[in-house]
Amino acid sequence: MKILTCPLNGPRNISEFVYGGEVKDMPDPNTCSDKAWADYVFYHDNLIQIVKEWWLHAPSGYWFIAERHTASDEIIKTYDPSEIYNTRIEFSTQQEERA
Amino acid sequence: MNMSDTQPSLKRSLLYRTTTGEHYKQQDGGMLVAQFSANDAEQAKRCGLLDLSVARRTGLRGKNAPSVLSEHLPGMANTSVIQANFAEQLSTGEWVLRLGKTEYWVLSSLTGTNASLDALDQAASQTADCYPLYCQSSHAWFVLTGDYISEVMAKLCAVDLNERVFPVGKIAQTSVARVNAIVVKQTYQGIPAFSILSDSSSAEYLWLAILDAMQEFNGQAIGADVLTV
Missing domain, CATH: 3.30.1360.120 (Probable tRNA modification gtpase trme; domain 1)
Known part of the structure; x- marks a missing residue:
């Protein structure tokens, strides 16, 4: 069994974790093109390199970020998302108003 | 029975x-x-x-969860800061569990009236940046x-x-x-x-x-x- 170190709970079996996709900057949904939004939501770069990914520790419902090498599957480090995201994102109501 | x-x-x-x-x-x-x-x-x-x-239990999450806890749970007055993934039994009998940076659950004392847990639930839903968790049902x-x-x-x-x-x-x-x-x-x-x-x-x-x-x-x-x- 592979072991992944959760920043909150410590080392745990990989079966306790759920992959959550690459960490990407969100484009402004009100102004970006459909292609840019689709790129953000659906597409992965899928390169051989160290990538930043969202992972969920399911028993505690805790989302964190892991840096992983996509070829060797080595986890370089894991950390709390507050190291990158420290403000709450408020979504504009522009779309609802238009409707 | x-x-x-x-x-x-x-x-x-x-x-x-x-x-x-x-x-x-x-x-x-x-x-x-x-x-x-x-x-x-x-x-x-x-x-x-x-x-x-x-048996009664409740939970709350959010930036203001610690202040709601200390305000509405009398036993919290004598308790120091609880670290994540640690629990402490209060002098009033309840167990307070800290499950994350801003998530707390409270397990009732099994002997008291649990009025403080009801007050906690109410305060959690009325305070900004504090959200009740329905662990009683979940x-x-x-x-x-x-x-x-x-x-x-x-x-x-x-x-x-x-x-x-x-x-x-x-x-x-x-x-x-x-x-x-x-x-x-x-x-x-x-x-x-x-x-x-x-x-x-x-x-x-x-x-x-x-x-x-x-x-x-x-x-x-x-x-x-x-x-x-």
């Missing part, structure tokens, strides 16, 4: 289909197994399993008691829960018998215990899985009276 005598207005345990105690009592608007057999006291010390799913609450609890859990769970590395007050949020669970090391009436909080939809499965693991230690279900009276 058995479960068929339960008044319709009282909550039934999640295990009402599979488990029947000898005596029930009313607790927090539900029917709790007070005594499972005449042997409960001895069984609890050796290896017992108790279903506290109807989770089952079992208590494994006795001298063999670490040995039983070693069969079900990958995390080392031995007393040497997992003292009273420590929490593990992990997989138990392949279902997600929160495991809290406690003592009730001087008896070592693990509270196991797990998804209510798999309560029956987990109950039977734990009982199965307890079999080699002559483990058996117990009632709540032995831990509270």
Whole structure:
């Protein structure tokens, strides 16, 4: 069994974790093109390199970020998302108003 | 009294289909197994399993959760900051569990009126940056008691829960018998215990899985009276 170190709970079996996709900057949904939004939501770069990914520790419902090498599957480090995201994102109501 | 005598207005345990105690009592608007057999006291010390799913518990999350807790839970006044994945029993009897940076659960004292938990629920839904968590409905609450609890859990769970590395007050949020669970090391009436909080939809499965693991230690279900009276 592979072991992944959760920043909150410590080392745990990989079966306790759920992959959550690459960490990407969100484009402004009100102004970006459909292609840019689709790129953000659906597409992965899928390169051989160290990538930043969202992972969920399911028993505690805790989302964190892991840096992983996509070829060797080595986890370089894991950390709390507050190291990158420290403000709450408020979504504009522009779309609802238009409707 | 058995479960068929339960008044319709009282909550039934999640295990009402599979488990029947000898005596029930009313607790927090539900029917709790007070005594499972005449042997409960001895069984609890050796290896017992108790279903506290109807007993009161609540949770809250958010930046303001600590201030809501200290304002509405009188016992918090004498308590220092609780670290993540640790629990503490308050002077008023409740157990406060810190499950994350801003997430707290409160397990009732089993003996009090739990009015403070009602106040906590109300405050959590009325305070900005504080959100109530409905762990009363979402989770089952079992208590494994006795001298063999670490040995039983070693069969079900990958995390080392031995007393040497997992003292009273420590929490593990992990997989138990392949279902997600929160495991809290406690003592009730001087008896070592693990509270196991797990998804209510798999309560029956987990109950039977734990009982199965307890079999080699002559483990058996117990009632709540032995831990509270």
